[in-house]
Amino acid sequence: MKSIKIPCLVLLLILLNLFNLETSLAQSNQSILKGKIVTADGKAAGYVNVGIRDLNKGTVSDENGTYILRNVPVGQIVIKVSFIGLQTQEKAIKILDGQITELNFELTESSQRLSEVIITAARNNQQVPAIGKAGINPMDLPQSTGIVSSQVISDQQASRLSDVMKNVSGVAMGSSRGSTSENFFARGYSLGSNNYFKNGSRYNSGSIPEVSTLEQVEVLKGSAAMLYGNVSGGAIVNLVTKRPKFEYGGEVSLRGGSFNSYKPIGDIYGPISKNLAFRMIGTFENNESYRNNVKSDKYYINPSLLYKAGKKTDILVQGDYLKYELTPDFGIGSLAGKIPTTISRSSYFNTPWAYNKAEQTNASATIDHKFNDSWKLNVIGSYQLFERDYYSTERIQADAVGDWSRSLTRSNTAEDYYSAQANLTGKIKTGKISHQVLIGTDADSYMNTSHTFNLTAAYDKINLLDPNKYNARVDMPFAKDSLRTEAPTYRLGYYAQDLVSLSDKFKVLAGLRWSYQKALVTDIYNLVNGTTKKGTASAKADQAFSPKLGLVYQPITSMAVFASYSNNFTVNSGIDVFDQALRPSLVDQFELGLKNDFLNGKLTANFALYKIINNNLAQQAQYLLDGVTVNTNTNIKELTGQTTSDGFELDLTGSVVPGLYFMTGYSFNYMRYTKTSGLKGSYIEGEHLVSNPAHTAHGSLFYTFNSTKLKGVKLGASTYYIGERNAGWNNTVGQTQSETRLIPMSGFTTFDLSAGYTLKRISLLAKLSNITNELNYYVHENYSVNPIPPRQFLTTLSYKF
Template identity: 75%
Template sequence: MYKATTFILILLISVLTSSVSSQTRGAGIQGKITTADGAPAAYVNVGIKGLKSTVSGEDGSFSLRNIPFGNHIVKVSYLGLAGDEKAVTLKEGEILELDFKLQESSQKLSEVVVTASRNNQQVLTAGKAGLNPMDVPQSSSVISSQVITDQQASKLSDVMKNVNGVALGTSRGSTSENFFARGYSLGSNNYFKNGSRYNSGSLPEVSTLEQVEVLKGSAAMLYGNVSGGAIVNLVTKRPKFEYGGEISMRGGSYNSYKPTGDVYGPISKNLAFRLIGTFENNESYRNEVKSDKYYINPSLLYKAGKNTDVLLQGDYLQYDLTPDFGIGSLDGKIPTSISRSSFFNTAWAFNKANQTNISATVDHKFNDIWKLNVVGSYQLFNRNYYSTERIQADAVGDWNRALTRSRTAEDYYSAQANLTGSLYTGKIKHSVLIGTDADSYLNTSHTFNFATAYDRINILNPNKYTARQDMPFAKDSLVTEAPTYRLGYYAQDLISLSEKLKVMAGLRWSYQKALVADVHNLIKGTSGKSATAAKSDQAFSPKFGIVYQPVKTMAIFGSYSNNFTVNSGIDVFDQALSPSIIDQFEAGVKNDFLNGKLTANFTLYKIINNNLAQQAQFLKDGITLNANTNIKELTGQTTSDGFEFDLTGTVLPGLNAMGGYSYNYMRYTKTSGRKGSYIEGERLVSNPAHTANASLFYTFNTPGLRGLKAGFSGYYIGERNAGWNNTVGQTQTVSRLIPMNGFTTYDLTLGYAHRRLSVLAKLSNLTNELNYYVHENYSVNPIPPRQFLTTLSYKF
């Protein structure tokens, strides 16, 4: 508690000191912009000629700080329409109140803003080439900071619920979140922060993000070894050259509280800063489960010249939580009679994770056409874990608790360079991307000596046995250091054959090598090499697409791409397995309706993995049965096909809406049919056939209700299977699948904003729905019950 209090005090003192400092260095101007009919004018540009500018908030308020005293011209403008300007004289230290009334009505202003912004068809930084989304033959989603704030997102899952076609899963012991897109698990290779690979083993801080980008389907041409489902890019907030910030306090059910501070501004004419920090304490509806999170995100932006920006970003996350396997399984089934709050782990179990990210980005414009982007990053991730494991009780509820002790670290260096520009061959325009990236990855794992057997308890009758309370000593005995290197070169060309017809072609060559691991015996004091041989893989990843735009507001596209997945293990001849090559076909249509007020996208896809790696049935003699899970063979095929439909828009002034529906069929389509192989036609576990999401937020502009905001969100995940997929000739006489019912949750939000102060309250899971997120069959975690959350914020 002392550590948390100290952190909060330092954060608040830093924010308040910066705020006071910004006001004493010079004068300031603040006020409100309204339309001709008295409604707040949001997102209007406000600037002082030759000095600085800002944008009005949702309530029409604006603020400019650290202005030299004297005579100035303040100008407001909005998307090319007639603006307004006023001459002012500022005294040293003065904060001048200045309001503007625009000549346009709120309806007219909203139409102009929506038409210019094109709503959901946003450029993804993860796309690297800066192309208009209408020109890209691939579907994508962007969740903005406004949506993250309105929904009071605490976890990445709160954000990803807004992404059509993405389903939430979980990990062993709920130590991290996992997601499935188009039938594929988004493993550790599919997460990025500001374009650099990011470890997904922790629960990232999302409430302070600028946006979350999801590029669906294969992104292997741009990023190399990634799964076929999607990639997720977390974009942090950048420094600004005007003073401002926000402090907030969030609190809610189960003693949850979270203070946050965000302050930004110029240090000099060419240097700006931003500092964001937060602490989060959460108890839980689960008995004895709790978590603490510390997060700080400093950044600097340096204008090295007219055409060059240097951005330094860093963040540090410390996340301590109780490993939680939920209610577990009972004779291979979910024991729904057990209370949602029941806890069967030990009170001392812990999962301590900390993560440091540092990146430097250089953006240089050679001219208005050619640009260079260079990014270098470093990541350090540590996890320290000790807990009981795998709640798998027998038919009467008895469970022999076993222990697992682990400690891992990941050092990750990465660099990339991207050159973008355009050129012409005759009348044909080429929008070109040429790039390279390289990674250096070191995984350090510790092995412990300890007795894995702990005790026996009964999950149906806690009084049947006396549970142990002590934490056994585990001696650190072995350290293994496993390095991996990646290298890639890629090129992409968007060829505009005409205004209506465009072709995209791209190719990447990827190389990955895992070296022999170093092994250090801490007990004997010796070092050596592991028995596992070095392994290298390389592959070409092509991409080809066609875009036809019959009108400027519609794009019809089709594309082919592939990616590769590195396979672990060896074959029966002791040789490393080749990568699995995965083919993807995608077709769809993107639309803007009502002058950009509404976007509607529809996508069809088929993804085929022709080289599924499975445990080999026999050894190389073809007779002896193989019991070694590390000996595998490339056999079988999986196919994932489906469609996605989404709508996003602001059809009425103040009304923001998004929603979507998706269908996916991920199954085994070709297998050997031999003992141990998977069964053709069986749907893969953890993949729901149907998902849907919807969200509506309305900000009132009418007199008497101005500043009031109301929101409603819903999320549906359909029937799916937990457990494991069945195999031919398995020893079990019953199916290993655990059928799971679908469920829907609803959230209700109400808020009010007045000038710089706002309050937002949310009631989640209104109907108190009960269902479960299941990892295999032993980590069965009930979804959160009905909860209350509120956030009080002040902007300065």
């Protein structure tokens, strides 16, 4: 317990010091403006934006309708009160040096209308995602998107990215080797490391990111190759961190729950000067587990600065550091290729010393410059360092009686990653035709470093069904690295896009990208004798054009029908069994969709129908060159043939009753091989790809009482369904196995219930997850069989200042 209590105590002391710092800074302010905002029927108007016009300085009224602005410029200023869906008000006032000035506002809207627009803003999915780059209104975008706001993340007390992604239709939770990261499938395709971004820059998905402190998570479904180049056809995910503010504030919270889970979180922000603001977010998380001997520790810090370099230019500097240590966990494993039903959910078969240590550092600088009301320039430069140190047993694959010969794997990898992009957006007219233009370029450079260890793989033998049958080893063998391999890769892209408004009802989106990628010859350093040599695979360069064309018809302003086509050029990383670089894959996507806003934005309904064709899907090779030895190297891959993914998605979100919002969605996907060589060892045409469920669904509803004696009480419920799918491996032509290699997995549904209460600045929220104690599994191939979490309790106590 000391290891848990001491870090928590230290972090809480730091947070208290930050709070004292905030208080002392606030007391040093000279001029103060304060007041109260009420609705047309005299009720307090909480959470309304209050700011100084022409200055990036403002605040938000609290639940009592009061606001306060410190360090206000002396002289005549204009105060602006606004919120999406409300009528904006402005009042002029003279501020005197060293005095407190009071200014009150009365909205034209009622308290009921205010509640409606606030809840709508919290859950609305029809907002502009930053990953679109061009700032196109979602109704004008011939592509599906999904956005999960910080309100939803907070209400659901999300701890992992999987908790967030359950709210996005068409995205299914997958599995990873040893549960060292999270994997997702979107529209049938696995989201590899190229499909994750943070604040618009590529982000390595090898760790489990911190999500509880995010502003929002954005998902651009389908192909995004025209904007981002080398990505898969399923979707891209952008994690958006919180930005600094020009008013003092913050929040401290403590989260805890089942299996000795502790997580204090601190968030403080405010101005440093008239033009410079800061934000600092930090958290520590300690988790034990429903799995015996499994635990994790996470440290996360996220500082940021926002500088107003004049009225037209913002400079945002952001950084974060994540240190994540967890126990590699292959779950309950398999018996003769089958999922065992007699092994308990908590059984653990790894060594007591196995570890996975990951560190991730990100830094970025974003410049936004507004030339005028029509043209803007966005420039982003970023750096990322990802390091992983891993040592564990591997692949729990026991025979029919439970005997398993344990083997060892030791790895140490790193990725240095630099990226830059520039996007120029503007609006012009040619006669009566309007254009919304995007012109951009991006470039990436990354170095992948891996180590080879001298290690005897064989370790010992245990029995999954009878732990007393053999004496299990508990020592950690020494493993010395002998080789270091460095593999550099460079990318470059140019792209242009134009949204052409032929009329208010008919619009055309056309775009084209040219992509170039070059993988250089690897350098191999012998750490024993100090020599260096080049790798056997030759340098490889690929280039291609990626077009996109979309049509949008809007019969009324609240409805849009769209159709689009896009081509995705996917450069495949890794090598084949002959040590040669893989050829790229070309992906064609067709999409039809319908977007609707009803009841003045209180209800949205979206539908999308798609077909995605990958001409040659790259996957990890099953065997090495001899065709017998099982391949455990994720860098050795093979091109498996053409795949086709058909499906549709339906989303319904709304807040038709004051204080209530809901989100629900359903998706269907049919992902299968449609063209292979038909030769021995090739995959069978028409067979559904493993790990892809045909059906997924989700639903979430939260209601906050805004009147009566229950004011401040919050109730919520969430559910998630993932349908039948296959684990194992897809079958091949002429395979020697007498039985299918597929492992059928049943579908399952989980239910969560939440309840909370807010009193002024203090709130308490509790959640009971998987209330039916459903038992099912996420399976990576057939050896990492991880049970889903059982019924658990989680609660968060927070204070806003």
